[in-house]
Amino acid sequence: MESPAVEVIDLVQRYGRTTAVDGVTFTLPRGQVLALLGPNGAGKTTTVEICEGYRRPDAGHVRVLGLDPVARHTGLMPRIGVMLQSGGVYPGARAGEALALVASFAANPLDTAMLTERLGLGPVARTPYRRLSGGEKQRLSLAMALVGRPELVFLDEPTAGMDPQARRATWELVEELRADGVSVLLTTHFLDEAEHLADHVVIIDSGRVVAAGTTAELTAAGEDEQLRFTAPPHLPLEELLTALPEGLSAAEPRPGEYVVGGLMTPEVLAGVTAWCATHGALVDDLRIGRRTLEDVFLDLTGRELRP
């Protein structure tokens, strides 16, 4: 059987006394897209850089295309594409030169003119890297990751600093990579990005996996629908449950933020508002719907994901 694109088991990485990655496990099957989702400092970049062979982990098992990324670094490098979170290009090199240089390392590079045009870099092909905008630098870095026609690409926060249009173009590109059989491991702290692109989402917080699965699995999580609202904190939830139809759940994952789960009917909504009125509480930000990844993250960690 063909080995997975990336296999990480019980990965641990410490920096001095802090544990950046603390027992992370996930698998990216070939030809699919996996998103490592989490806030800044969650350990996403450390995990990706271990997969890229930059450092040997303190503990755990890592295989990339079936190979040890440190011991088999030389053989692995031509088969993967890497987009670092920032930098990596000579400040004085023109965008076109930097791309041509990386293309010259590959046996069957993509047509650089096509790639330049696809990523909207044509107008800045002769501009030195140091004068590119943040989004242009990101797009060049993405082009450099793809030009060697790799089997697997690592994209570390690929759309950070991009305007919405470039972000949308990047999403289309990732979808096209997937359609062409390229495996993609990306990190992001944008929930919509993970929801939109990834077959598998691994939510990381403080170096640990707090949830993993397909987007559908994560957002379904047992309950059909949810009602979410904000109100003054510490209202009596038991009282609410007795007022609602059977089979519903109620929780306050964070002070002042309430979630009612189960089958949503007009009676549920009426019951909630009546209960709030009894306690003189003004309901705010009320919505009914399926859980989003944002809700999942909030429920699991009690914190917002936004950096």
Add this chain to the structure above:
Amino acid sequence: MRTEPAMTANGRRHAGTFVPAPGRAGLGRMIAAQTAMEARLTLRHGESLVLTMVIPILLLVGISQTTVVRLPGGDRVGFLAPGILALAVMSSAFTGQAISTGFERSYGVLKRLGASALSRRDLLIAKTLAVLAVITLQVVVISAVAVALGWRPSPAGLPAALGFLLLGTAAFSGLGLLMAGTLRAEATLAAANLIYLLLLAGGGVMYALPSGVAGVFEILPITALVDGLRDVLAHGGAGPLRCWVVLAVWAVTSITAAARWFRWE
């Protein structure tokens, strides 16, 4: 040969553009591309051009055509030209390389190349070839200017001079890479410039060292290179053993230390 992917009606390309076809290019092609990039960046960078070309030529012309600096013997160009060639080697192999490599390290260029098909060994080979290419250009231009000013080096000394230039390049490259790979980029910038000025002033490049202190300075790589070049280009022959030994010790020590302590990130 790839063909252009066809466009679909809505402007999107047919699938297939990114179908994996990984592979490493031939080693020669990779090293040639990296060498060309490194050399081009050096020659394009105004400050490094001042360092590698403008300063040596100004010193050569200025000092040989005036009598501001007292030089031994009557042949001012014959005394100066070897010193200026040694200065050119130091400026490219040591100062220029230390500064550019230090900043490449801090900008993550070396890190990014570490995740490419170009190995670290290939990168160092390319850097060495790029430095040699720039030094060759410097030697040609400086020698041409010196000859135009009346320099007549001994043809019998040219093979040994070439050897001194190569060994000097190795010694100064090792020192430059050692500094770039261990210090912060800003510290490298300051230290590389300071050392350049100190060696320029104290290494016997532009004037003869007073006999009382000459022995102390003879262990410096710049002094060994200047003395060696000056000797063989004036008299021919293989040059003083002392100069070969001093340069060889610097080259072996600095390259070993750089290989041991160079940090890529």
